[in-house]
Amino acid sequence: xxxxxxxWSNTRMIVLVAISxxxxxxxxxxxxxxxxxxxxxxxxxxxxxxxLASLLFGPAAAWGMGFGNLIGDFASGLGPxxxxxxxxxxxxxxxPYRLWRAMSSEPLPRFIxxxxxxxxxxxxxxQVAEFLFIIVVASAACALVIGWGGLxxxxxxxxxxxxxxxxxxxxxxxxxxPLVARAVAPRVRAWGLTADQILGVSQRSQSPTRLIGxxxxxxxxxxxxxxxxxxxGSPGEAAGVDLRWLAGVPSVLVLVGTALx
Amino acid sequence: xxLFLYLDRESVVHRLHPVTKLVALPVLFGVxxxxxRLETLALLALVVVVVAALGxxxxxxxxxxxxxxxxxxxxxxxxxxxxxQGGLLRDGFQPAALARSAGLGLRLALMVASGIVFLATxxxxxxxxxxxxxxxPYRVAFALTLAFRLVPTFVASGRAVAEAQRARGLDLDxxxxxxxxxxxxxxxxxxxxTSIRRADRLAAALETRGFGSGEKRTDLVEHRFGGRDALAxxxxxxxxxxxxxGGELASQPAVQAALGSARAWLEALYAKAASxx
Numbered sequence: 001x002x003x004x005x006x007x008w009s010n011t012r013m014i015v016l017v018a019i020s021x022x023x024x025x026x027x028x029x030x031x032x033x034x035x036x037x038x039x040x041x042x043x044x045x046x047x048x049x050x051x052l053a054s055l056l057f058g059p060a061a062a063w064g065m066g067f068g069n070l071i072g073d074f075a076s077g078l079g080p081x082x083x084x085x086x087x088x089x090x091x092x093x094x095x096p097y098r099l100w101r102a103m104s105s106e107p108l109p110r111f112i113x114x115x116x117x118x119x120x121x122x123x124x125x126x127q128v129a130e131f132l133f134i135i136v137v138a139s140a141a142c143a144l145v146i147g148w149g150g151l152x153x154x155x156x157x158x159x160x161x162x163x164x165x166x167x168x169x170x171x172x173x174x175x176x177x178p179l180v181a182r183a184v185a186p187r188v189r190a191w192g193l194t195a196d197q198i199l200g201v202s203q204r205s206q207s208p209t210r211l212i213g214x215x216x217x218x219x220x221x222x223x224x225x226x227x228x229x230x231x232x233g234s235p236g237e238a239a240g241v242d243l244r245w246l247a248g249v250p251s252v253l254v255l256v257g258t259a260l261x
Numbered sequence: 262x263x264l265f266l267y268l269d270r271e272s273v274v275h276r277l278h279p280v281t282k283l284v285a286l287p288v289l290f291g292v293x294x295x296x297x298r299l300e301t302l303a304l305l306a307l308v309v310v311v312v313a314a315l316g317x318x319x320x321x322x323x324x325x326x327x328x329x330x331x332x333x334x335x336x337x338x339x340x341x342x343x344x345x346q347g348g349l350l351r352d353g354f355q356p357a358a359l360a361r362s363a364g365l366g367l368r369l370a371l372m373v374a375s376g377i378v379f380l381a382t383x384x385x386x387x388x389x390x391x392x393x394x395x396x397x398p399y400r401v402a403f404a405l406t407l408a409f410r411l412v413p414t415f416v417a418s419g420r421a422v423a424e425a426q427r428a429r430g431l432d433l434d435x436x437x438x439x440x441x442x443x444x445x446x447x448x449x450x451x452x453x454x455t456s457i458r459r460a461d462r463l464a465a466a467l468e469t470r471g472f473g474s475g476e477k478r479t480d481l482v483e484h485r486f487g488g489r490d491a492l493a494x495x496x497x498x499x500x501x502x503x504x505x506x507g508g509e510l511a512s513q514p515a516v517q518a519a520l521g522s523a524r525a526w527l528e529a530l531y532a533k534a535a536s537x538x
Contacts, residue, residue, distance in 0.1 A: 008400045011473055012464040017404040019463075022411035023456045026419050027449065029412070045445045049453070063401075067408050074265055074385075074409075078376030079369065080290045153294065153372075154365050156336065157343040175439060179446045184453055193460055 001259040003059040003199065004094075012198050016060035017067065020053045020093075024068030029075050047172035050089065051135055052181045054096040055108055056188050058195030065093030084149025088142040091254065092169065095138040095217065097195070098261040102210045103130050107196055112181040113189070132174055133218070139169030141221035141254045147228050148247040158232040162225060209260040217257030224250025265409075266321055266380040273489060274316030274382045279391030281490045282383055288497050289375045293368050295504040299360060302367045308500065309371060313378045321381035322374055329370045337366035385409040390484060399478060411456075419452045 007013040027046035046068075053061035069089040073082045100109075109127045110117060117123075122130070143166040150156045188194055207213070228247050274282075289309070296302050313319045322329070340362035342349050347358030383391075389402040426447050433444055467473075 008398065009473070011468050012460060014400055014404050015407070015460045015464045015467065016457075018407035018411060019456050019460055021404070021408035022415050023453055025408070025412050026415035027452070029416060030419075045442070045449070048445070048449060052453075063404065064408070067405050070405075071409060071412060073376075074380055078286070078379060079373045080294075082376075153290075153369075154340075155369050157339050160339060160343050171442065176442050176445060176449070179443060180449045180453065183446070183450045184457075187454060188457060191458070191461065193457060 003195070004062065007059045007063075007195075007199065010198060012193070013057075013060045013195070016057045016193065016198075017063045020049070020057055020061050020064030021067035021071060024049045024053070024065055024089075025071035025075075028068065028072040044168055045172060045176070047092075047169050048176035048180055050092040051096045051138065051173045051177045052184065054093045054138075055100060055112070055181065056185060056194050058097040058199070059094070060195065061097065062090050062094030066090035079155070080153040081146065081149040081155050084146050084152075087251075088145040088149075088165075091145060091258070092138050092142040095141055095221075095254075095258055096134045098258050099134045099137065099214075099217065100130070102207075102214050102261040103134075107189075107194065108181075108185055109178075112178060112185050114182065114186060131178070135173040135177070136170055137218045137221050139166050139173060140225040141217075141251075141258075142166075142169055144221060144225045144228060144247070144254065145251050147225070147232075148244075148251050151228075151232070151247050152244045158228060162229055162232075166225065207261065213257045213260030215257075217254055217261065220250040220253035220257055224254065265385070266325075266377060267384055268318060268321055268381045270317045272315060272317040272382065274312060274318070274378070276489065277382075277493055278484050278486050278490045279383060279387040280394050280484075281486075281493050282379055283388070283391040283395065285493065285497055286375060286379050288501060290372050292500055292504040293372050293375075296368065297361070297364055299364050299367065301507075302364055302371065306367070306371055306374075309374050309378065313374075313381075316378055316382040318378050318381035322377050325374075325377050329374055332373060333366045333370040335366075336369050337362045340365050386482075387484070390480065390482075394484075400473070403472075415452065415456055418455055419448070422451045422455075423448055 007017075024046055027049060028044065049068075050061065050065045053064060057064070066086040066089050069085050070082065073079070073085065104122065104127070106115070106118075106127075107113070108115075109131050110124060111128060111131075143162045146165055147158045147162040150158055150161060189197070192198070224247070227250070228243070231243055231246075289305075293302070293305060296305060310319070310322075313322050337359075340348075341359055344351075344358060344362065347355045347361070349355075349358070352358070385406055389397075389406045392405075393399060393402045431444060431447055433441060435441075436444070
């Protein structure tokens with residue numbers, strides 16, 4: 001959590017915020033012309049960027065993805081869900097970094113960095129499973145927060161739109177991110193531009209609250225998005241359960257859980 | 262290529278203090294959220310059109326008409342089909358549900374239209390200045406402004422990469438979903454790397470110019486709150502009051518009587534005009 005604030009005193013991290021935001025927006029913008037749900041989401045090859053930037057640039061990627069999404073909305077029109085889009089993309093750029101550092105002792109998965117296994121490192125299959133788990137959790141958190149905004153402003157039926165956002169994020173993050181990362185990560189490390197190289201943070205999170213965060217962040221992201229999907233439009237909502245505020249609880253828990261990692 | 266919606270023109274809305282516009286936008290969103298009936302939303306649409314006209318931004322809104330119309334139709338359809346109560350798929354055709362869905366579609370389109378007017382009349386630098394005035398730290402505002410400035414450069418380099426890869430035979434239009442997704446890799450990798458390579462030089466350039474020296478910064482352009490900002494604030498308060506108490510006010514006997522008199526006067530006027538040969 002402190003990294004998110006501390007990075008603002010480092011000029012290279014500030015520049016990385018701007019560059020990652022601009023790259024994200026530059027890939028996002030051409031696809032604004034092909035919306036899946038107008039004003040809400042579109043086919044997004046750019047969604048391959050947040051997990052990649054997150055693993056490399058850490059907190060700078062989190063801010064960058066939030067700003068990048070805002071820039072995308074600047075080109076297609078600001079709406080009431082814009083702040084939630086920013087927060088959802090912020091999480092998509094923050095959670096992979098935090099979760100990976102909490103789960104692994106290596107700075108990057110070996111199938112991305114291309115480095116050889118050390119005696120203490122996990123097996124390759126375990127790393128692939130962990131990476132996919134991280135993508136699924138971050139995608140769920142992003143869909144949850146945007147779905148929450150949609151509920152509050154009645155911008156779209158959550159049951160129809162949240163799965164689209166979730167699947168879009170998982171597909172690009174799960175299939176394309178590793179391919180791009182494998183080509184990009186060794187060069188970025190060679191240039192000394194990764195977050196752990198710039199900020200000098202230890203590779204594995206040593207926080208005593210790490211285990212609580214490791215449970216809380218995924219549970220509230222996956223549980224929250226599932227509950228949101230099941231309850232939206234259910235008799236519970238019809239009976240007066242105000243989902244608009246109920247959906248805010250797991251979103252806040254995701255933030256708290258990620259901060260504890 | 263024009264990427265953003267800002268129109269470099271002289272207008273009363275352009276000259277408003279950025280903070281006034283930054284506050285007005287969420288207030289307009291809030292007012293729209295209060296309204297449910299199509300008639301009242303149509304009145305709010307009129308307000309947005311007047312602001313767009315004052316900001317000489319009607320063409321910006323008209324330029325996004327296809328997006329707004331798609332938004333209106335798609336939102337109406339989605340709510341009409343999938344609404345938890347009264348949705349077509351669940352409860353069959355219900356006129357009230359269709360009217361509510363249309364209201365929700367119009368509300369969202371209105372909010373996005375207000376956003377377009379804001380973007381057409383506010384420079385990125387003014388937007389960042391407004392955020393700073395509201396308490397955003399300078400470094401954060403700077404990163405946001407820098408990102409905006411870099412986007413056109415990166416879009417241009419992305420386009421060059423795409424053309425180069427297409428010339429080498431990259432085909433993004435055929436194949437299954439996973440194959441097509443995988444083919445985006447040769448586009449994203451060079452674009453990402455050429456962008457990141459600038460980071461070190463950019464950071465060095467900033468530091469040699471005193472970025473982060475800790476001195477209190479001054480601005481090239483000073484924005485001051487003026488009479489037009491005060492007037493805008495009064496109008497906003499009026500709009501909020503109308504959305505909060507407008508319905509209640511309209512049902513008061515005195516207001517009902519006044520409305521009745523006005524209606525009678527209009528009817529008399531119409532009858533007089535109709536009786537003329």
